[in-house]
Amino acid sequence: MADIAAPVPVVRASFVARHRRALLGCLAVVAFLAAWQAMFLVVPFNPLFITKPSLMLAALLDMLQTSELVDALLASGAPFCFGLAAAVVIGVALGIVMGWRTRVGYALDPLLTVFYASPLVALAPLVVVFFGVGLFAKTMIVFLLAVFPFIFNACAGTRAVDRLLIDVVRSLGGAERDLYVKVIVPSVLPYIVAAARIAVGRALIGVLVGEFFAASEGIGYAIARFGDLFALDRMFACILVIMVIAVALTEGIRWAERAAFPWRIGQ
């Protein structure tokens, strides 16, 4: 790679050097797409088996114009947001109680660990049997999958509150409010944001499981249906959209973590 950077002027060379990782990454993605597109010049193209990037892009634009994609995303977004919101509220509250009250923590920790370790997706058929097909069942699945990271991280965060800092704030005459604003929240919040990063991934799984299983709308349903219809260009376009959303969510939270809690870098 150094050979490429050598002949260009000094300023641009330093730009290349500074952004070497990102540039190489972009290069790899472009090369991958080009190779994928070019592959069918040699290999016979079978639209029932695979698609081309160009067809995928066309399908994506088509679905954007007919608002098909937006509708599907909105239908999936509602259970995702509701389930995640419920998971944050209940998970954080329960986790803080477990961290605060050591005995509650002792009592609930093994039970919740068993639940967390078991593949809860396996309960999806039951959730569908109990709650039917629709928004509520999907929200329940998302909630079930997303709540555990919040519980465990809020618990760990509460336990990690530095007793010494609390004593210091108190002996310097801090009010109860200062205790929360200056010590407890800054200590617990990074754990909760870290939990959100894990929970978002699990919530996405929850939405997809719910929609593969029993749904008549949503992005997961769209993927399953296009798969059944052998409409591979549309299916790939939907998969691409989910990939972009998943990366944006997890990397966005990671970025927010770095920006909001710079003192925790490297932990």
Place this chain on the structure above:
Amino acid sequence: MSEIEALGSDIAAAAAPARSPWRRYEPTILGAGGIVLLLAVWEALPRLVTLSAGTKLFFTTPSHVVGTLWEMFATGSIWSPLGVSAGAFALGLGIAIVVALPLGVLLGRSATLSALLDPFITAFNATPRLVFLPLLLLWFGLGLWSKVMIVFIGALFPILINTYEGVRNADRVLINVVRAFGATEWGIARLVVVPNALPYIVVGLRLAIGRAVLGVVVAEFFGSEDGLGVVMVRAASRFQVDVVFAGLIVFAALSLLMTGLVKLLEDRLSRWRPQHVNAS
């Protein structure tokens, strides 16, 4: 205020040498108590409250679940689907380990290669692998291999990323010393990099097992003809809730068993370490 003090005193009590047996066994007793209490309430619920006929259809009790589980083992009806699921699990996880370990070491040692592959790894790791299931069903059919592929994709990335992190954290001084004594890249990997990365790899392996079990379940739910997951879905559609829970217990037990084995492996492999390294 009192809550904060209570927390502090309890932590102090936990850290101090146990004074009474109650103090020492309190976490265990309370933990077991929590589980027993939940099971007892669940068991007692249909006896205390009369459930409507519709709810009864969906309801089961722990004793029923255990009875069903026992029957499945006694009649041997569980072995064939369990074998199918375990085969897909083992094959997918095995291939993932074989691919991820060398690739992780390679990426950790080569900045260019890791920069080239980074976007793909980030994207595939963040995306729920379930989205690939319909595609994999088209490509590999309703058989063993679509399951193996889902397990493989799920298990690959935790091992790969953790191996990579572990390799990158290797001590540069040690690498330089070994290199100064004339070691090849293979020698560096064998003597410094891989032993150093082992705790990371084990953590990755633990994550991978969880994801692999999940992969088997999901793949069998949506596209398969055989396996424990298929048994569970069919049972759910016939309202045999106890069979669903029995399957869930078997999957959870497998997951815990495998994680325990990895823990044993970790202890064995880190015996030479002067102090315990905590990489999680």
